[in-house]
Amino acid sequence: MKKKYSLGIPDAEFVRGKVPMTKREIRILTIAGANIRKNDTVLDVGAGTGSLSCEAALQAVDGRVFALERNPEGIELIRRNAEKLGIDNISIIQAEAPDGMEKLPELDAVLIGGSGRRLPEILDRTDSLLKTEGRIILNCVTLQTLNQCLAYMKDHEKYAYDIVQVQINRWEKVGGYDMARAVNPIFIVSCTKLK
Amino acid sequence: MKKKYSLGIPDAEFVRGKVPMTKREIRILTIAGANIRKNDTVLDVGAGTGSLSCEAALQAVDGRVFALERNPEGIELIRRNAEKLGIDNISIIQAEAPDGMEKLPELDAVLIGGSGRRLPEILDRTDSLLKTEGRIILNCVTLQTLNQCLAYMKDHEKYAYDIVQVQINRWEKVGGYDMARAVNPIFIVSCTKLK
Amino acid sequence: MKKKYSLGIPDAEFVRGKVPMTKREIRILTIAGANIRKNDTVLDVGAGTGSLSCEAALQAVDGRVFALERNPEGIELIRRNAEKLGIDNISIIQAEAPDGMEKLPELDAVLIGGSGRRLPEILDRTDSLLKTEGRIILNCVTLQTLNQCLAYMKDHEKYAYDIVQVQINRWEKVGGYDMARAVNPIFIVSCTKLK
Amino acid sequence: MKKKYSLGIPDAEFVRGKVPMTKREIRILTIAGANIRKNDTVLDVGAGTGSLSCEAALQAVDGRVFALERNPEGIELIRRNAEKLGIDNISIIQAEAPDGMEKLPELDAVLIGGSGRRLPEILDRTDSLLKTEGRIILNCVTLQTLNQCLAYMKDHEKYAYDIVQVQINRWEKVGGYDMARAVNPIFIVSCTKLK
Numbered sequence: 080m081k082k083k084y085s086l087g088i089p090d091a092e093f094v095r096g097k098v099p100m101t102k103r104e105i106r107i108l109t110i111a112g113a114n115i116r117k118n119d120t121v122l123d124v125g126a127g128t129g130s131l132s133c134e135a136a137l138q139a140v141d142g143r144v145f146a147l148e149r150n151p152e153g154i155e156l157i158r159r160n161a162e163k164l165g166i167d168n169i170s171i172i173q174a175e176a177p178d179g180m181e182k183l184p185e186l187d188a189v190l191i192g193g194s195g196r197r198l199p200e201i202l203d204r205t206d207s208l209l210k211t212e213g214r215i216i217l218n219c220v221t222l223q224t225l226n227q228c229l230a231y232m233k234d235h236e237k238y239a240y241d242i243v244q245v246q247i248n249r250w251e252k253v254g255g256y257d258m259a260r261a262v263n264p265i266f267i268v269s270c271t272k273l274k
Numbered sequence: 275m276k277k278k279y280s281l282g283i284p285d286a287e288f289v290r291g292k293v294p295m296t297k298r299e300i301r302i303l304t305i306a307g308a309n310i311r312k313n314d315t316v317l318d319v320g321a322g323t324g325s326l327s328c329e330a331a332l333q334a335v336d337g338r339v340f341a342l343e344r345n346p347e348g349i350e351l352i353r354r355n356a357e358k359l360g361i362d363n364i365s366i367i368q369a370e371a372p373d374g375m376e377k378l379p380e381l382d383a384v385l386i387g388g389s390g391r392r393l394p395e396i397l398d399r400t401d402s403l404l405k406t407e408g409r410i411i412l413n414c415v416t417l418q419t420l421n422q423c424l425a426y427m428k429d430h431e432k433y434a435y436d437i438v439q440v441q442i443n444r445w446e447k448v449g450g451y452d453m454a455r456a457v458n459p460i461f462i463v464s465c466t467k468l469k
Numbered sequence: 470m471k472k473k474y475s476l477g478i479p480d481a482e483f484v485r486g487k488v489p490m491t492k493r494e495i496r497i498l499t500i501a502g503a504n505i506r507k508n509d510t511v512l513d514v515g516a517g518t519g520s521l522s523c524e525a526a527l528q529a530v531d532g533r534v535f536a537l538e539r540n541p542e543g544i545e546l547i548r549r550n551a552e553k554l555g556i557d558n559i560s561i562i563q564a565e566a567p568d569g570m571e572k573l574p575e576l577d578a579v580l581i582g583g584s585g586r587r588l589p590e591i592l593d594r595t596d597s598l599l600k601t602e603g604r605i606i607l608n609c610v611t612l613q614t615l616n617q618c619l620a621y622m623k624d625h626e627k628y629a630y631d632i633v634q635v636q637i638n639r640w641e642k643v644g645g646y647d648m649a650r651a652v653n654p655i656f657i658v659s660c661t662k663l664k
Numbered sequence: 665m666k667k668k669y670s671l672g673i674p675d676a677e678f679v680r681g682k683v684p685m686t687k688r689e690i691r692i693l694t695i696a697g698a699n700i701r702k703n704d705t706v707l708d709v710g711a712g713t714g715s716l717s718c719e720a721a722l723q724a725v726d727g728r729v730f731a732l733e734r735n736p737e738g739i740e741l742i743r744r745n746a747e748k749l750g751i752d753n754i755s756i757i758q759a760e761a762p763d764g765m766e767k768l769p770e771l772d773a774v775l776i777g778g779s780g781r782r783l784p785e786i787l788d789r790t791d792s793l794l795k796t797e798g799r800i801i802l803n804c805v806t807l808q809t810l811n812q813c814l815a816y817m818k819d820h821e822k823y824a825y826d827i828v829q830v831q832i833n834r835w836e837k838v839g840g841y842d843m844a845r846a847v848n849p850i851f852i853v854s855c856t857k858l859k
Binding site: 279280281282299302303306307309311424436437438439440441442443444445452454 | 669670671672689692693696697699701814826827828829830831832833834835842844
């Protein structure tokens, strides 16, 4: 099937119900940070609506994306969004990470959006699966997740990390005016497993 | 009556219905820019809930604030908020600016939040009332209002202006986490009538 | 030659002298907005160091990027950066836009970073070259450029536009601390020529 | 001596050498958060150029501000800035906090800008001096300071805290253009000692 988008699928394309969704600009910067190649194997932890999984799958066009999500509503959304966008290289796993990571192959890139309260365990499991020079990209919306991530990377010197905070304002058209509407800011932590 | 606040009344203190309200941090920076003294006469154009009028009235404690608002719901909110906060030096005028400005005295400071589509007229009328070294502080949420304001100030060299954009993120407590919530950004244009 | 990056070349990879450069995150969002396909023909107006041209060239891998720049120092930087990154599908034109646009072929996407004072002329010329469903992406750092762009799009209803403001904070490592350093914000205006 | 400013002294008014200085908008929001009354006793920890001490002294006009600073260059700047602004209710203490806090009286408000690596000790000492309903306002520029502060407040339930991140863009006039220049963002943590 011919794909309409290569990167930066509009938010409105996704079916989402009430599940929170990573906004377009954040998805773009996350995917660019992950530096995904066409044969890569990618894991998306806490996949939610599958919006990041879909973007990753468009990059890893001859590879595979594993979308891990605990919520049945999310599972259904991931399936529907992939189908709607003509994407067939996503494998969905219903589990709460790090559960569900036992049988994964070696990974080139890992995207961590929703992590619940088990981030250190998830990072340990990720580390055991991640290839050298592989990338972990975390999207943090709380200070606690950011701190857990920062603490982990400071304790594991085989990783180089950098932190960027992204704040997007969209200027919406309201009756002839262009009016600012802020998107909630996010911290993107990009980690590389050193040789 | 003893007043509880001197500057920066919490948002939750105001009765607001569905009327948009200037958020606390924006009010603080607006009032600080207006440099209001205790005997000053201040005009608040498009007063909305009266939140800025109330802050101005706390500064101009021996002066007077004129709150101009076209919306009857707003008029009632201004009255209730002033009463709730023990403020008695606000005079409410129900009109759509520049209407309602005919009988005003000389002004030390003018706050312009809501201006509808008549900003150049409002600025002309304001200019005729404003004392030398008086201040006009505009809060702009649309590009169009910002541009009208900028064009006016470029055409009127007796004013010095500066523009600051303010973006506030509040970190809300959600189940043990501190999570970012963005407040929509605002442009604060501060204008001084030169000697 | 094998290319090291697919999107989001690190800032430090570019030779830049004292020429201002579009920062990595802004480049990523600009390129994603342009939706460049591998056979596309792209124009980069005010190419500066060539950082956007290089990113575009990595997308239009079987197409061509025209980099238009008036400054001889910029011309040399574009040449050196393309060479350093193993990019051979950039054609450099030394001229001040809209000069230098006379002999261009039909265009799929146009990136406008530096426009000097002739933006409306540049947009007119661009319009005559741009294919239907083609994209113009403008990066605006001044209110004046933003306004010119907005006015043009409001006058030309064959274009759909949207405006996003991007603010990036990088958290730099300073003596064991992670300290925020703000990147100057930019408005990205994305315009699509409608059918 | 008559004072020219009541709140929000322009940055350019301060003598600062190479010492980092809290920018005007951050000072305004910090001071408004501290809710300083005219008879209050205030401590400014890591006073730097004294810019926050001066603002606090303008509020506590019949009270006193203690400015604690370790750096001799800072001590001299505080002295000069207070003198320049006609402020005579600042007492300067040369020490590295929490040293120098031994002989302080009870405090109504404490401002913590620079804390070095001893923040928990400083907060313990502050707590022993702070009156009930007193306020601690911390300006955090690093994630580490923010985290230390957050951890302390979570461990000490007698404090209510809230966190706001402030990002200011100033639009500078450059050759007829208004161009954005970002101020580095800051976290303002406001803590109240509960009854």
